[in-house]
Amino acid sequence: MDTIFSKPDSMKDVPTHYCPGCGHGVVHRLICEVVDELGIRESVIGIAPVGCAVIAYDYWDFDVTETAHGRVPAVATGIKRTHPENIVFGYQGDGDLAAIGTAEIIHAANRRENITIVFVNNSLYGMTGGQMAPTTILKQKTATTPLGRDPKREGFPLKVCELLSVLPGVFYAERVALYNPQNVLKAKKAIRKAFQNQIDGSGFSIVEVLSQCPTYLGLSPKDAVKWVEEDMLKEYPLGVFKG
């Protein structure tokens, strides 16, 4: 009998700690599938962020380091510059990348670091209890925007792909989502391209993945996915911004 579907070799066979309906598990798996397909498991070094995905190394079966909050691109720079033969990727959430680590991501991109960044945007801080993220959409209620995000008070949702794509150092920037199987497949294709670019030495690649956090959206997994499709997408259009 032929096996037509199995766990990627790069993924450990363990249950994750993520809440039901969370997008992290899907993105973790897509990365592992890509790592397997490109045959880079033995040269890849992953960088886990501070946030819900901090213990990604419990699920990825290859070399992984943890970093301080937001410093993923700086750590990636130190690894990649000294050993360009390693495939270095950073996995960052919206607080890690778009708030505390804004300087690091902009300057790594602007230096044309030949690295891959997978940016999971779920519109809020999951690990600390559902606070506002830079990417929280207008009117969205969070633990720290109880009346909904008001641009007069909290400013506007930060559009990372749009922001980064104007930098000459960025080779590839695409925004994808996970709200249906077609989009999951598109997300995988984008992640694969972002890794292939690094193998080809093309420069900085980022894939922004719109993800869902049912727990802190206060929605069922099904409704959370629908929220991404109907509400989040209006603020964050999908597509290739560069490359």
Place this chain on the structure above:
Amino acid sequence: MKVLMCGNEVLAEASIMAGCRFYAGYPITPQNELPAYMSRRMPEVGGVFIQAESELAAINMVFGASLRGVRAMTSSSSPGISLKQEGISYLAGCELPAVIVNMMRGGPGLGNIAPSQSDYFQATRGGGHGDYRQIVLAPASLQEIVELTMYSFDLADRYRTPVMILGDGILGQMMEPVVLNPESRSSKPGIKKDWILDGCKNRAPRVIKSLFLGEGELERLNQRLQLKYRKIAEEETRSEVLYGDDSTIILVAYGTMSRVSRNVVEGLRKQGKKIGMLRPISLWPFPEKELKILSEKVDKFLVVEMSCGQMVEDVKLGIECKRPVHFYGRSGGGLPTEDEIMRELMTIYSSSLP
């Protein structure tokens, strides 16, 4: 062969002799000669120089190079070192080797760009969060910068721990003839690192981390770190004693202040005054044993610092307050002169005569 270079450049070249192949830093006075030298020299030896967007980025780039097994260094001066503290805490928690240079200037806040020794607390008490220690070495001459820089890379690798070289604006900027002799180097870049991340080829995947959520896990890490720190204290404490056997008063000073103090001691010795000196070379671990031995023989101590009094606390702790400990210091760019120290010393000296 002797060459004439400034302290910052000497430190940079010594690090390259020690096998440092990654440097990241952010400009700040008075250490700018160091990154400028590195930007020219690193490419010549196949290393990497990066001018980072911030001190936070610089220390985390060092974190990345270090976990990949590369000897790595960053440098800054006081306000910039404050920004690096987060990274230093993570280096300690992840047990990664790295060398951090602080050419101290006046503080607090933006302070000024004059030489100072007012980061002693920050350097020796941890600076960043958590139960950790960093080795702190304080050179007093440019030749000693060569020696201690090479030693610091060995220590960092041997103990998998951050090491700080604590100088000041004077040491960084001054020029002295030095011998840069790679033949005599003690540095061993060849220490086997079986913990680095280099891709899991023919081995199980590795993880570098400082998050330990399991019951008792973090306490076990901290206990292990404490054992390591105890070993460092036993084996790597360094100091220099001058006239330790017959002195009634011992001056205690490190780095630049030890140079001024040495002149005072030698001058007074010529006058037959029984004055000696202890110069801590490692500020952490602090030479407590040497102090204790001295406290059995001498009447008093005088601590001299370019600060409002920081190391003086370690001297009191070291001798368990068994002898009077006096302090003379100036800060914010003030430099205790030989005359000032002499005056202070003579006041204390005459009051101890029978």
